[in-house]
Amino acid sequence: MKNIKFLILSIGLFMLSCTDDVADTDRDPVVANITPVLQFPNNDFSMVLQNDNAxxxxxxxxxxxxxxxxxxTVVNYAIEFDEVGTNFQSPTVVASSSTKFKEFTVAELNQAALDAGFPPFEESSIDVRIKSTVGTIGTAVPQYSNHFTIRLTPYPAWPNWGIIGSATPTGWDSDxxxxxxxxxxxxxxxxxxxxxxxKFRLDDSWSTNYGDNGNDSTMELNGADIPVTVPGTYLIKVNFGTEASDGIQPKSYTMTLQ
Structure with a gap:
């Protein structure tokens, strides 16, 4: 009797496996049909992003x-940014959605621009498009929308340090x-x-500034002006952090004549 029960169970499992195999082979392949169409923002969109209203x-x-x-199956969408005129050779995915829209705050849009490699304090022309996919990684079926070129001026998402002084091109007037x-x-x-x-100062203000009291490349808060005795083009590196990095100790700087 046990042998008969085992035989019936084995036949049942075999038939179930065959049914699954048939179901898998009967599935229609996913075929790209109509591409997504980007509606907005369009070529008229321009925005100067500011941390004050992040x-x-x-x-x-x-x-x-x-x-x-x-x-x-579920269709997934990705918003891609790339440098204008590059035909999306190296796009950056800045957001994703399973619906047909995506809202951005100022901070989110700013981070998207920075993540895509666009510099702060400069207006950049950015090509934008939508990529749709279905399936899994390796078998995804992509489609690409039209693109628009928007203009964004991001702000740095890190503290804004600057250099100011009579040795700099703008003197003591601006950073x-x-x-x-x-x-x-x-x-x-x-x-x-x-x-x-x-001197170095934060956010174009004298509230937080660093100088060098001993002229030893170590900075002090509200320290003395850093002298320049040999004119030329310099590579200046500054570590405002609390740990050594790139061979520079915390609260230290290097100046290399180019």
Missing amino acids: ADFAVTFVWDYADYSGTP TNLDYDLATKIYYITMPLIEGAF
């Missing part, structure tokens, strides 16, 4: 659904913003300097 609404990206024939390396967390700039002096 939480405010910025824009909603809106597109028409893509269409696929075959077995019904020259330092660039920031996300990997090393080091601020840097290559710039011409004349005989004179300079």
Whole structure:
């Protein structure tokens, strides 16, 4: 009797397996049919992003659904940014959605621009498109929308340190913003300097500024002006952090004549 029960169970499992195999082979392949259509933002969109209103609404990206024939499945959408005129050779996915719109706050849109490699304080022309996919990684069926070119001026998502002084091109009147390396967390700039002096300060304000009391490349809060005695073009690197990085100790700087 036990042998008969085992035989019946084995036959049942075999038939179920065959049914599943048939079901898998009977599935219609997913075929790209209609591409998504980006509606907004369009070529008229331009925005200067500001940290003061980071939480405010910025824009909603809106597109028409893509269409696929075959077995019904979820369609996923990605918003892609790339440098204008590059034909999306190296796009960056800045957001995703399973619906046909995506809202951005000022901070989110700013981060999208920075993630795609566009510099702060400069207006950049950015090609934007929608990518739709169905399926899994390796078998996804992509479709691409039309594209528009928008213009964004992002702000840095890191503290805004600058250099100011009589040795700099703008003197003591205004700051020259330092660039920031996300990997090393080091601020840097290559710039011409004349005989004179300079200091580092935060957010174009004297509330937080660093100088060098001993002229030993170690910075002190509200320290002395840093002298420049040899004019030329310098690569300046600054570590405002609390750990050594890129060979620079915390609260220290280097100046290399180019």
